[in-house]
Amino acid sequence: MIMHSILAHSAIISPVLRILAAWMLVLSFALLAQRRLLSLIRLLAWQGVTLAVGTALVGQLTGDPVLWVSAVLTLSIKGILMPYVLHYLLRRLQVRGDVEMTLNVPSTQLLGILLVVFAFSIAAPLDGYLPAATHGMLGIALAAFLLSFLMMITRRKAISQIVGFLAMDNALFFAATSATLGMPLIVELGIALDTLIGLVVIGVFFFQIRDTFDSLDLHYLEHIREDK
């Protein structure tokens, strides 16, 4: 009877998980295409919320209470706290205007499609080792990872690069959850703390960069040479 209810659960949960995974990919593409900083941060928050819901669903599937704790942590840190901190930084730094891109949006998107094909073809042989409920999600996580990487490469401003970095972290977290059905809590806590501290350090850097160059555009950093 209990076995039966678990089966019935997974019959509902795994399609929802798949749709969430797909939604994750959509959010990564949206991050890639978005020009405005505020919307970028909002998209990042949505990614965090999606991640939390996914973790909670995996927790429901495996009946592991640790995953619920992890879901709550994810929601509070990635869904609420980090976007809030970024928002605060944006306001304090008074960054205005659109994000400058090194490549136009359609070419970035097409490059993104190529990356997704690449990620899927790499992850496909590993599919057999994954739990049945998260079949195929490693490819999506890898694709999301590569897309965030592409986003970091194509942006000039420091804040959007940080958003790309955090999206990369989200993708890694997603990969871990889907590949192992939940990491040990101590590892997750460590990673969460690392990212938070990283964010604080980066925040301090932002102010330094702006004080030195009057801008957050990172290509000014290229002018710093020792031989001058």
Add this chain to the structure above:
Amino acid sequence: MTSLIGWRDQCFQILFVVAAAPLLAGWLQTVRALLQNRRSAGILQPYRDLFRLFHKETLIPEQSSWLFQFSPYVMFGAKIMAVAIVPIIANGLPLASAADVIALVGLLAVARIFQVLAAMDTGTAFGSYGAHREMLISALAEPALLAALFTASLLARSTSLVQIVHLSQIQLFSIHPSMVFAAIAFGFVLLVENARIPVDNPATHLELTMIHEAMVLEYSGRHLALLEWAAQLKLFLYMTIGFALFLPWGIAAKPSLTSLVIAAGLVLVKLFFAVVVLALIETLLAKKRLFRVPEFAITGFLFGVIGLLSHFMLGS
């Protein structure tokens, strides 16, 4: 005997769609007017417009060739043929086996090519730039449409619309992630191809932005009436293709007159809600700059490709 019933259903579907297409446009205008705090001209206004245009004098530009007069009929005819093969109110119609989804896209492309050629035929600047813009955008929208249709074809293992609708009525494709993507891609294509607001605004003649209106600028009288009717048919067609792929409930499978009438009623109910959604989109979104439109279209293509890929990745 069965074939006779099939042909009766076929005729019923074509006549029903051709008669109801202006009603759809009228309802869309009414909802948009309500949402924007305007007084609407009434849901029957497109019929009155068509009636008026059919009774007006038809002018033909001096320097134009036969193509100019010919293409409204081709466009209208292509739309009617497309209506005949899509399972709108009944599945498995006699003409449906004549073409699959690829041929359907081809039919729509024929209509587009004739419209573009006719627009360039008059040699005016407006027609020419409208034609160029149309080709720029549809070159991106058509692959998106094909990707969305191929996703459904992969799930049904057939490019025949009859087979796709038949299987999706049993298996409920809609909760499949790749179908969700295909549906989003299809939504993008619907907005792009039917000159809806983020892409084009058919209610204005602003030369900086117009696409569709620039192409029909030289037409008058019954030619213009046919073109407008064809545009309304196109919107109807796209919406019902969407229903056939993603919301196939209620398309009649059994050949009986009552089931046909019920199916027609259901299609009208679905269209009622789809138009409300479309009007909301058109009211909430702003018209995009022309150079941002390719981005919009490529996003649709992106969703289509992700749908195709996730079919392979996430399995069926």
